[in-house]
Amino acid sequence: MRGKRLFIATFLIPPLLLYGIFVISPYAQAFQISGTNWSGLSPTYEFIGLDNFQRLLGDGYFWNALRHNGLLLLLLPVATILLGLFFASMISVGGRADRVGVHGVRGAGFYRIVYFFPQVLSVAIIGVLWKEMYAPHTGMINGALRAVGLDGLAMAWLGDPRFSFWCVLVVLIWMNVGFYVVLFSAAMQSIPRDLYEAALLDGASRVTTLVRITVPLVWDTIQVAWVYLAIIAIDGFAIVQIITDGGPSSSSDVVGLRLYKTAFADGQFGYASAIGVAMFFLTLTVAAMFLQVTRRDRVEL
Amino acid sequence: MTYKISRRGLIQGAAGAAAAGALGGCAMGGDDSTDDAKGATSANNPLGVKEDAALEVVIFNGGFGEEYAKAHQSMYQERYPKAQIKHSATQQIAETLQPRFVAGDPPDVVNNSGASQIDFNGLVAQGALADLGELLDAPSLDDPNKKVRDTLLPGIVDVGSYDGKFLSLNYAYSAYGIWYSQKLFESRGWEYPKTWDEMIALCKTIKAAGIAPWTYPGKHSRYMSWPIVAAAGKMGGIEVIKAMDNLEPNAWKHEAVKAAAExxxxxxxxxxxxxxAAGMDHIQAQTEWCRGKAAFLSCGSWLENEQKSVTPPDFRMAVAPTPSLTTGDKMPFEAFRGTGSEPFIVPSKGKNVRGGLEYLRVMLSQKGASDFTRKVSSLTAVQGSSAGIELGPGLTSVTRMIDAAQGGTFTWLYNSYYRKLERERIDAACAELYAKRITAAQWCDKVQKSADEFAQDPAIKKYKRA
Structure with a gap:
């Protein structure tokens, strides 16, 4: 009896310890630090209660950043999942119906690989790449617009507060779609082909098959994708920092960047931790909400 | 009987582990004890360096690289052969060193520079920096009868001082002005304008010739705040700039500032x-300028080094002071913004503060400084240290501008007192101004509003420029 207990303990304690030290303890400390005016440069600090949170409520730059995260939260998962589903269904079941049965469009294997490319690149490389693509004179986007005679549409993309946020959103969608295409196609592979064949025999259109058969049967995967994308939308730090650094005039700022700048550029770790704590609850709430909203009965196959 | 691990037990265990972790690795804990190594002072060792004390130097690995620092370290090593020198270089100064400042174990010398520079406001407010005043009053390495203070270019002591204490040595010397290509101007018969009216007239000619008169980095529009503030200072006198530095009410609504912004x-x-240009970063804009797509550019004297790889060989870049706004300007046309950059600090809690000061003294020797200029093509804070070195056309024009100003240089300090004010707020306001989304008067209001925010924020330590 004792031996077994010890045996289990030896396996459980090391990972729990690591988890405690590297995950739970920093979280706990962030809560503690958020109640201080710690500058992050010396061991001295004072407890100031909830002052940091009060300041947060009146901080226009924080709300502005939060608004952008909110927009990302609304748009990024929807756009990425819709595109991902579309591409994945084209790759898996989009092909012309013929004697071979239900299959993907021609060149599906090629597309599958190409869509995954952005996932192979590191975030930093994607950021720098797109920053140059958006460059007003030397960038590829304006270059392409000019090449087809649309000079009027060539903009100073990242220098214009009307566009900078949307430019970042496009990059975020571009870099994420590939992964969800692969995820969804994997899920679609497990849907029995005869379901599609039956639907086709009944004269269902492609849109109907997608909405009535594919989506319900990969719903679990969509749900997971939704939560992942929501977390990416609440973060967004790396790409924003590299491409626009929040500018111009905070028009593409996100909460993560605000936190980072408050801590490392302004030397206000107490206030930065308060932003972090706010973000913690936000992420938690959003994840719980999404799981709740997307809850459905499982379809057994 | 079988033993089952209950869910509650698991959670308790996890909480216990977390508590242990929190005790073990607290981010805010620190050790205050410092053992400052100190040796006997002598004529050869006026700062009292302990000969065998180890010295740790952290260099910002940016535009200047780290090779120059290794040369300085071997010069130090020559003087103190028993000292062990630890050198490291990083681009992430704040991220790397912040925990060490907290732990009370900072390096002895830090080149606190770059995009992730540690905020000086915080460092100074926390008393984390050693007073370098002793270094200023020590005899220079080259001439025992001359104090280090007297070997520095004007403006260096000002820009490193906080409430009268000299805390940061800005080693490189940067001159700010408006840059143009001498080749382009000579071939077209254009002359650099000395007044603003001439500037506007010349811009008309340049535009007619099919070249953009100006370019600017719209993503770092603060570059274009420099000529505004410089022109305002030249028009209204240094008091206008001091009012900005001291966050005085309506400092940015002064007549001279309004005129300059207009x-x-x-x-x-x-x-x-x-x-x-609104969508370009500094490299993109500077490259457009080097390719001859634009005639004027606002920048500092690091420009030549930064653009080395893309500047055509016969481009001959040159810098000039901002044109005078009116005939009644308080400062002559030749006055320009000259100041230090590349701050070096000696943390007060370092183990070898004396060694840190001595290291800076070595850097400020003629030999140390001229070696730096040779290696990284930048002027240093040390007077006359570029003599005899063949400089590029850009730096040559900088030295000409320094000579022409005859000591009439000036600078502002709000950017080092309140880094965010320039890096974020003024930057954003300038982006709006040059994209014509706000007018000059609105720009003044916007910047003033930001300055007021800083003045009223109790979390920010205020400094007074005398």
Whole structure:
């Protein structure tokens, strides 16, 4: 009896310890630090209660950043999942119906690989790449617009507060779609082909098959994708920092960047931790909400 | 009987582990004890360096690289052969060193520079920096009868001082002004304008010739705040700038500031800014300028080094002071903003503060400084240290500008007192101004509002420029 207990303990304690030290303890400390005016440069600090949170409520730059995260939260998962589903269904079941049965469009294997490319690149490389693509004179986007005679549409993309946020959103969608295409196609592979064949025999259109058969049967995967994308939308730090650094005039700022700048550029770790704590609850709430909203009965196959 | 691990037990265990972790690795804990190594002072060792004390130097690995620092370290090593020198270089100064400041174990010398520089406001407020005043009063390495203070270029002590204490040595010397290509100007018969009216007239000619008169980095529009503030200072006198540094009410609504903002706003209104510049970063804009797509550019004297790889060989870049706004300007046309950059600090809690000071003294020797200029093509804070070194056309024009000003240089300090004010707020306001989304008067209001925010924020330590 004792031996077994010890045996289990030896396996459980090391990972729990690591988890405690590297995950739970920093979280706990962030809560503690958020109640201080710690500058992050010396061991001295004072407890100031909830002052940091009060300041947060009146901080226009924080709300502005939060608004952008909110927009990302609304748009990024929807756009990425819709595109991902579309591409994945084209790759898996989009092909012309013929004697071979239900299959993907021609060149599906090629597309599958190409869509995954952005996932192979590191975030930093994607950021720098797109920053140059958006460059007003030397960038590829304006270059392409000019090449087809649309000079009027060539903009100073990242220098214009009307566009900078949307430019970042496009990059975020571009870099994420590939992964969800692969995820969804994997899920679609497990849907029995005869379901599609039956639907086709009944004269269902492609849109109907997608909405009535594919989506319900990969719903679990969509749900997971939704939560992942929501977390990416609440973060967004790396790409924003590299491409626009929040500018111009905070028009593409996100909460993560605000936190980072408050801590490392302004030397206000107490206030930065308060932003972090706010973000913690936000992420938690959003994840719980999404799981709740997307809850459905499982379809057994 | 079988033993089952209950869910509650698991959670308790996890909480216990977390508590242990929190005790073990607290981010805010620190050790205050410092053992400052100190040796006997002598004529050869006026700062009292302990000969065998180890010295740790952390260098910002940016535009200047780290090779120059290794040369300085071997010069130090020559003087103190028993000292062990630890050198490291990083781009992430704040991220790397912040925990060490907290732990009370900072390096002895830090080149606190770059995009992730540790905020000086915080460092100074926390008393984390050693007073370098002793270094200023120590005899220089080259001439025992001359104090280090007297070997520095004007403005260096000002820019490193906080409430009268000299805490940061800005080793490189940067001159700010408006840059142009001498080749382009000579071939077209253009002359650099000394007044703003001439500037506008010349811009018209340049535009007619099919070249954009100005370009600017719209993503770092603060570059274009420099000529505004410089022109305002030259028009209204240094008091205008001091009022900004001291966050005085309505400092940015002074007549001279309004006039300067109007003047530069005119460039946007008349279409003299390169189309698309609003979306460029500094490298993209500077490269457009080097490719001859634009005639004028606002920058500091690091420009030549930064653009080395893309500048055509016969480009001959040159810098000039901002044009005078009126005939009644308080400062002559030749006055320009000259100041230090590349701050070096000696943390007060370092183990070898004396060694840190001595290291800076070595850097400020003629040998140390001229070696730096040779290696990284930048001037240093040390007078006359570029003599005899063959400089590029850009730096040569900088030395000419220094000579012409005859000591009439000036600078502002709000950017080092309140880094965010310039890096974020003024930057954003300038982006709006040059994209014509706000007018010059609105720009003044916007910057003033930001300055007021800083003045009223109790979390920010205020400094007074005398």
């Amino acid at each position: 003047a530069y706003y005119q460039l946007a209104v008349d279409g003299y800014l390169q189309p698309g």
